[in-house]
Amino acid sequence: MPPQLQPYVQQGLDVVNQTIPLEGYLIVAAIMFAIGAWGALIRRNAVVVFMCIELMINAVNLTLVGFSDYLPGADGAGAGYAVLVIAVAAAEVAVGLAIVLAVYRSRKTVNVDEINLMKW
Amino acid sequence: MIIAFAFLAGMTLVSALGVVLSRSVVHSALFMSGSFLGVAGFFVMLNAPALATLQVLIYVGAVTVVILFGIMFTQRPQVRRYRTIINRQIWPGLFVALGVGAFLAYVLTVQDWTGTEPGNGLRSVADLGNTLLGVGGAPPIFGLLFEVASVLLLVAMIAAIVVSRRRTGEGVDRGVEE
Numbered sequence: 618m619p620p621q622l623q624p625y626v627q628q629g630l631d632v633v634n635q636t637i638p639l640e641g642y643l644i645v646a647a648i649m650f651a652i653g654a655w656g657a658l659i660r661r662n663a664v665v666v667f668m669c670i671e672l673m674i675n676a677v678n679l680t681l682v683g684f685s686d687y688l689p690g691a692d693g694a695g696a697g698y699a700v701l702v703i704a705v706a707a708a709e710v711a712v713g714l715a716i717v718l719a720v721y722r723s724r725k726t727v728n729v730d731e732i733n734l735m736k737w
Numbered sequence: 738m739i740i741a742f743a744f745l746a747g748m749t750l751v752s753a754l755g756v757v758l759s760r761s762v763v764h765s766a767l768f769m770s771g772s773f774l775g776v777a778g779f780f781v782m783l784n785a786p787a788l789a790t791l792q793v794l795i796y797v798g799a800v801t802v803v804i805l806f807g808i809m810f811t812q813r814p815q816v817r818r819y820r821t822i823i824n825r826q827i828w829p830g831l832f833v834a835l836g837v838g839a840f841l842a843y844v845l846t847v848q849d850w851t852g853t854e855p856g857n858g859l860r861s862v863a864d865l866g867n868t869l870l871g872v873g874g875a876p877p878i879f880g881l882l883f884e885v886a887s888v889l890l891l892v893a894m895i896a897a898i899v900v901s902r903r904r905t906g907e908g909v910d911r912g913v914e915e
Contacts, residue, residue: 637742639853642779643845645746649753649772651838656757658830659823664807668756668769671800675776678792680845686783686858687850693859696785697868697879703795704886708893710800714807715901721811722903730824 642683650676663717663727667710674706741782749775760822762808770801784858787865 618626649672656669678699685695721727724734748771755768773796780789859865867873871880 633739635738636855637738637782639850640846641742641746642783644842645749645779647838647841647845648750650841651834652750652753652757654837655830655834658833659827660757661822661824662762664804664811665756665762665765665822667807668765668804671769671796672753672756672772675773675796679776679779682780682783682785682788682858686785686855687853689853689857691857692875693857693864693868694876694879696788696859696865697875697882699785699788700791700865700869701882701886703791704890707795707800708889710803711893711897712900714803715897717807718810718901725813727811 639683639687643680646676646679646683649673649679661728661730663720663729663732664714666729667713667717671706671710674702678702738782741778745775745778745782748772749779760819762812763805766801766804766808769804770797773797773801784856784860785865786860787862 653669653672653676656672657666660666660669681695681699681702683695685691685693685699717727720732720734724732726732752768752772752775756765756772759765759768773792777789777792777797780786780792859868864873868875869879869883871877871883
């Protein structure tokens with residue numbers, strides 16, 4: 618490498634290697650949560666609504682783990698909460714899909730705007 | 738760092754948009770697993786490799802498979818136009834979601850996070866295990882939460898079996914019938 622290029626290469630390496638600020642993770646998680654909320658609001662298929670809820674749960678997990686890694690006083694408690702959130706989400710998807718199966722068996726549809734069983 | 742972050746952010750967010758906007762439900766499920774993989778990569782970047790393992794095992798593996806089974810059992814062939822997959826709230830829903838996203842981004846970034854450094858997380862699996870059980874200096878409430886989570890998983894398992902069981906003489910299984 619020619620010596621006059623050395624500072625530029627070093628600058629480029631510094632830019633590439635700098636640590637990501639906490640805001641980066643938080644904003645990605647916020648956008649992911651918003652996309653999940655949008656999908657849960659607009660899609661008609663109940664299974665896709667479940668997927669969007671999983672997306673929102675994952676965004677929250679990302680925020681928790683980000684805080685647990687960046688905040689010095691947290692002692693990594695966010696990672697423990699993230700494991701609990703994963704367990705709750707797994708329970709939710711199991712029961713939710715069972716309900717969708719039961720509804721499909723009686724109604725022959727999983728479109729959430731056609732299921733008005735509990736709407737008076 | 739920045740390259741990995743940009744790649745993971747793009748993968749996560751594009752896959753999340755794919756979940757919402759793809760017309761085939763199976764494609765939605767595959768996009769969802771891509772998004773979960775991106776989040777697992779973020780966990781690795783955030784010094785939580787054990788959580789990344791859990792994420793891949795539970796979300797990319799188990800939840801995706803369960804949802805694919807749900808799709809298999811419940812989908813009938815239908816016209817895949819946007820009019821039929823999306824209800825009438827697309828634009829109000831978009832505004833609400835944009836508002837939620839902007840509000841969250843504002844709340845999360847209005848704080849001054851300068852001075853926070855990465856590397857405080859639980860890098861080793863032993864530390865994560867201690868935290869989960871509430872021993873070794875971790876808040877002791879985690880022990881109780883661990884027990885509650887295990888009871889919740891048992892209840893959810895039984896509930897899933899009871900709710901989705903077919904009672905004799907009630908309804909027909911279209912897949913078998915046709």
